[in-house]
Amino acid sequence: MNEKTIRKSRGIATIFLIVIIMMTYLSAVITNFNLAEGLATIPKALGWIGANLIITPETWERLPSILDKLFETIFMSIAATTLAAVVSIFLGLMGSKTTKVNGVLSVISRGVASFSRNIPVVAWSLILLISFGQNSVTGFLALFVGTLGFLTRAFIESIDEASQSAVEALRATGATYFHIVNKAVIPQTLPQMLSWILFMIETNIRSATLVGILTGTGIGFTFDLYYKTLNYNAVALVTLTIIIAVIIIEMISNRIRKVIL
Amino acid sequence: MSLLQVEGLGKSYNLETKVLKNVNFEVGAGEFVSIIGPSGAGKSTLLRCINRMVEINEGNVIFDGMDVRSLKKKELRKLRTNIGMIFQHYNLVPRLTVIENVLHGRFGYKTTLQGILGRFTEEEKEHAFFLLEKLGIEEHAYKRCDQLSGGQQQRVGICRSLIQEPKLVLCDEPIASLDPNSSKVIMDHLKSITNELGITCLVNLHQVEVAQDYSDRIIGLKKGEIVFDGPSKSLYEDQINNIYGSEIRELITV
Amino acid sequence: MEVINTNKAMYIKRTKKGRINIKSGNKVDLVIKLTILILTLLTVMAFFFFDYTGLQLGRAITETAHNLKVMFLEPALSHFGWGEAFYQVGVTIGLGFLATIFGAVIALFLSFMAAENLSKPSISKTVRIIVAFIRAVPTVLWVLIFAIASGLGSEAAVLGMLFHSVAYLVKAFSESFEEVDQGIIEAMRATGSNWWHIVTHGVLPSTFTYLLSWTFLRFEINFGVAVAMGAAAGAGGIGFELFMASGFYFDLREVGFITYAILIIAIVLELISTRLKNRYFPATAR
DSSP states (O other): OHHHHHHHHHHHHHHHHHHHOOOOOHHHHHHTOOOOHHHHHHHHHHHHHHHHOOGGGGGGGGGHHHHHHHHHHHHHHHHHHHHHHHHHHHHHHHSSSTTOOHHHHHHHHHHHHHHHHHHHHHHHHHHHHHHOOSSSSHHHHHHHHHHHHHHHHHHHHHHHHHHHHHHHHHHTTTTTTHIIIIIHHHHHHHHHHHHHHHHHHHHHHHHHHHHHHHHHHHHHHHHHHHTTTTTTHHHHHHHHHHHHHHHHHHHHHHHHHHOOO | OSSEEEEEEOSSSSSSSSSSEEEEEEEEETTTEEEEETTTTHHHHHHHHHHHHHHHEEEEEEEETGGGOOHHHHHHHHHHTTEEEEOTTTTOOSSSBBBHHHGGGGGSSHHHHHHHHOOOOOOHHHHHHHHHHTTTTTTTTTSOOOSOHHHHHHHHHHHHHHHOOEEEESSSSSSTSOOOHOOOOHHHHHHHHHHHHHOOEEEEOOOOHHHHOOOOEEEEEEEEEEEEEEGGGGGGGGHHHHHHEEEEEEEHHH | OOOOOOGGGTTOOOTSOOOOOOOOOOOHHHHHHHHHHHHHHHHHHHHOOOTTTTTTTHHHHHHHHHHHHHHSSOOOSSOOOHHHHHHHHHHHHHHHHHHHHHHHHHHHHHHHHTTTTTTTHHHHHHHHHHHHHHHSSOOOHHHHHHHHOSSSHHHHHHHHHHHHHHHHHHHHHHHHTTTTHHHHHHHHHHOOOHHHHHHIIIHHHHHHHHHHHHHHHHHHHHHHHHHHHHHHHHOOSHHHHHHHHHTSSHHHHHHHHHHHHHHHHHHHHHHHHHHHHHHHHHHOOO
């Protein structure tokens, strides 16, 4: 590197920094964000959390009903993820370069994936809520659609990455499409796919809380209920159970991942 | 009658460049032929036209009396069961066991359902072990392929192609990713396929010396055209220079 | 025992029935099978646990199909105009951007502490545990909790989103730092450079593009989160309009229009981040 290029890259860095600062300022203006106020909020909020988010003995009485809703939410996430994964495997096989059946199906599969992935889960929940009403199925379907898009993309990437050479070899032996998929692609990519499924279950438990608030189901609804009735002790308990559930599930899936990958 | 006839073969992946131009040659049963040439000469494409892993644009490939270019899907499968293929990067399924990978070579003989259920007969499995023993890797039969060395993986690849009971084996740069010792082991095995089992071998190589040591006949490919075709003994320095371009040649031998 | 006549017989494993095994029967296969089995069982069980209050499946499906048709084929604005729509989208992007930028700055410092090759094991461990804890709380809960303390506004939204952004980026950044060639750090240490020299002249220059890419990937995520916070926590922006259109006005055409607006931005962001991913980390799956 000579002096000129150093100066040039410094110039670019400076411009880049200025652009970032300008965009930050613009964002702050458009969203009415006040940095000083924001900073001041942090100690205030932490103080409030310390003073109010305390689990009192009476709150524990609510634990069974909270756990009931928590399990409903966990089951909802697992069911949505697993079923979405089954469909995603097919979409993934259609969409991948190495295993696609034909160009049209590949475009359709990628299109479906992109469409369902890029419309946020909140939008799906609100749309489904209109006719499915306030029950678990709404939340389940909203998570299902979002997961479908995400997993299809992940599976396409896994298949493309892991199995190109083996697919070529099996094609050369005269194996049929289903032989190739079943005996080369699936065995090779299954651990990676499983890892994505576990990741999605973790993510979906958190999203399920959000979806629950919107659709009035599961632990999200419970949280919203206590939040709106200002029962902060119960809010603290709900939050704690969510944290514990998420961490346990994360630990389990990390253990599984360590073995299979 | 020769086993394989290539007549006026032409192939292009896009409009501007032709990878293969009017390639003509014949290979008889039981021959061991090397195809040499610099990278980008079209060696891999030529092999893949023979079992139609890539579509043929011009000319004909006649294998064992079948016109490869016009084969329907089912007939193409049948053709491929008769042609084994060995790859530079072995192309095994790394997470599966050695024995499973070898048995993959039998799919050409199976219906979809049989293949999916993973039904292999005891004879097939015995045969797989026989081949593994022949190549000296029977002790690794239950290991995952990604636990083997490159040379061992290539031997699994050879077993997979032999269990097909092929008439012809296509080898695409079989030793390009191997060290000299493993390379020698692999080339010895390939040579014995032809000598002992009478299976024809068509081997892509970029090392001229190896081609001269092992093959009876050499085909020289340059920019998609055959520039040499004859016995290994009659391949002289100036022809090698013509194939590779003299300056590059010096770099390769050093 | 059968008579062993060839070498290969020693290595052949047979099932009880005398058939030759071709699977190695290792732990990995077992764990994979068990995991799939358990997930399947849990999924079946899930449908018994579900709360089906007020669900009329047949009617709901036909109605949703009709609604989707109206939404996506006849999108229109009725409660606000194009200008307002652009403004609201801008607010959502702005919220996402602020959370990402502040998150990146904070995460940069924390990730120095979290990276094992730049920090002490005890500090690294502590930071990681805190990050895991933060990640376990859903963003919407952070936003709602902050909203009580500071009132519903962009401050609560940005701060709430900040938590997850920091957690995500600390993980990504520290992993990038850990991938820096140990040789570079060792060589600089050998010349007598102190920690700050190593970070600013060795680690940062060699990871800068990764850090930028990760930050952009987080921005893509934060856009979606900002939409969600608008809808679920009243943080404003296009998400809030979506919530109003579907929950209060039941105006499907407007829902359709807003969904399209979100979709377009999301796809543009995704295209950019895919480019970045392919360019800067072709090998990783994430």
